[in-house]
Amino acid sequence: MSIKIALAGNPNSGKTTLFNALTGSNQFVGNWPGVTVEKKEGRYKGDKEIEIIDLPGIYSLSPYTLEEVVARNYLIDEKPDAILNIIDGTNIERNLYLTTQLIELSIPVVLAVNMMDILEKNGDRIFVDKLSEALGVPVVEISALKSNGIEKAIGIAAEEARKNMAIVPKHSFSGPVEHAIAHIEELLLHDMEERYQRWYAIKLFERDDKIQRKLGVPQDKLDHIENDIKSCEKELDDDAESIITAERYDYIGKIIGTVVKKHKTSDTLSDKIDRIVTNRILALPIFVAVMFVVYYFSVTTVGTWATDWANDQLLGDDGWNFLGIDGLFIPGIHAAVGEFLESIGCAEWLTGLINDGIVAGVGAVLGFVPQIFVLFIFLAFLEGCGYMARVAFIMDRIFRRFGLSGKSFIPMLIGSGCGVPGVMATRTIESERDRRMTIMTTTFVPCGAKLPIIALIAGAFFGEAGWVATSSYFIGVAAIICSGIILKKTNMFAGDPSPFVMELPSYHMPTIGYILRSMWERGWSFIKKAGTIILLSTVVLWFLMSFGNIDGQFRMLAPEEIDSSILAGFGSIFAFIFKPLGFGTWQLSVAAITGLIAKENVVATLGMTYGIAELADADAGSDYWAILASSIPAIAGYSYLVFNLLCAPCFAAMGAIRREMNNTKWFLFAIGYQCALAWAVSLCIYQLGGLFTGVVGFNLGTLLAIAFVVGFVYLLARKGKAEAREVVMA
């Protein structure tokens, strides 16, 4: 018989480590129905009959966060056969708070006390027998990290599940509370199976409106119990929910006294690190230094080395020696495929499609993977060791001035690798309003795929000047800050960002497994993209570029006829939109549009469209950069860069925004805002910058640009609404 065991526990209690250790690779990740909270399921490695559900990390079963609502609905509606409650032994008091609630659900509970090794190292002890006796549930010592005791824990949980005995909580509340609870049970819940009554009664006592609605309690009965609750509150001089919380902690305090032997904690190592890392003066310099190291390594050294190797040798024409041994030469894929196609006498057009379309296009993206992976390794480390939570704390002070909370910073940091996991990382933000705003602005940070565009513009127009890249990040951050200020003053987002409350896990060394898993989960979407959407778009692009109507005849085109291609016609339609921004050529227009499919496409498309012209014109030299640079003024090149940085992200990231917003109108609003902002900013850069440098005369566009600047300053400076009006976008 198959058994369902739910893993429940506080955030940072080692739940994910335990889940990975128990299930290995037998995992399925998805979302809980209707909400964007991650749902992980798996099967126990040692016994496939045991299904394990990893509930989100929660502090309680009160509906404060979406995670708590999801976990609680699962537990009361689906009723797993047992709950394996993992608790952090070094932080037992707070962790047991959830336990007291889980026990009341009357589902068999097994307690797994994690991090016993750290506890013992500190010279502290937990007497698990006494703890088990006090709580009335089995208690097992484990170390999730070292996989110690986890078989035993799951074994006992399975045993308890098979017995399926109702557990009777050993703790009780004070007299007046118990009296009210008994009354609620009698009045409202006598039809319910007895073992489940208590939990519902406590929730009704706490005036939990979700439970009131779920049970469909009629108003007159609610009024009736309201009297009981009120008199109890009067007697104990506090509100109902606080009474329950305080009494739970009282009860835990009493147990702890007898089952835990603990030294009086002075400063831990974590505290000492925090005094430096979150120091008033040092916090920001340390953060900047850490980020510099991360980007320096992933973008310029390790990452570039790996990316160049992948681009030129593995995927390109140069080839490489296996393990560096001379005799073991392996040709580059592009060259090898070319030779192979030639040798089998493949038609010229098919060779073009396969090698110049698919291999070159997909290769351009895959070649980028090493860089992204190196960046994700660093980010996984920062998250795993606990520093990321400190970054949120440090940045909160600064972000709050722009109407965002420090928690918004983490998605942006991850978004500098790839926007998809960046947008998904907004899930930790509790306030819906803050979360929506973060989703809208996260993709302004230049992601990994935008780096080649930056490199191209810097190289073709500005002699590879370093300020182009620096200013790109600056513009991304400025866009976020200004958007924060402007959006905060609208009805949709008005009001203070939600208060910052965040647990800071103690610093620790993450495991290699954790880092690799995290890197893989995030990097995989990148590879998947190359194999699917980019593959498809290169084929389509190649077709549109290679065929066209000439002299009334539809046929394949010679390279010099590319201006007659379908793609050129298509690009010309869009070119007028971009004309005021300075880059109204069909090639640049098409490249910007294909950038919506994937940002890597921008460079690939420019390479394909300008590169072919280069074949036709022998004087142009070997570099299409020169042709690109001569087609528009440098200031237009910069305006093009900014447009691509700020406009709607790639399909994959737009998909993520759509999913996370969970609402089509919000999604369209976000995308529309990004595109409008990109267009307006690029216009100002080209028109005003062009006027200043003398490449553009005074025209209608100049007036529009001035109007935008004035409007922008007004939006930034105007007085905002104090409180948000709930904007319904159903």
Added chain:
Amino acid sequence: MLPLTSADKGVEHTIVKTGGDEKTRKHLETLGFVQGAKVSVVNDLDGNLIINVKDSRIALDKKLAMKIFV
């Protein structure tokens, strides 16, 4: 009775009252900021605090920390 933002660093204090809007207050109580709980300030970053409560470290922004009295 003084707000956490004015409490001495590294000294154990006892919580007298927790303020803020109802939702946030409930969340703080869940995390252990209940009446009578012992807390100490681990670090202070211009009023944003790291608090040691029930052996865990909770970061709070200044506005919220001003509403918790010890």
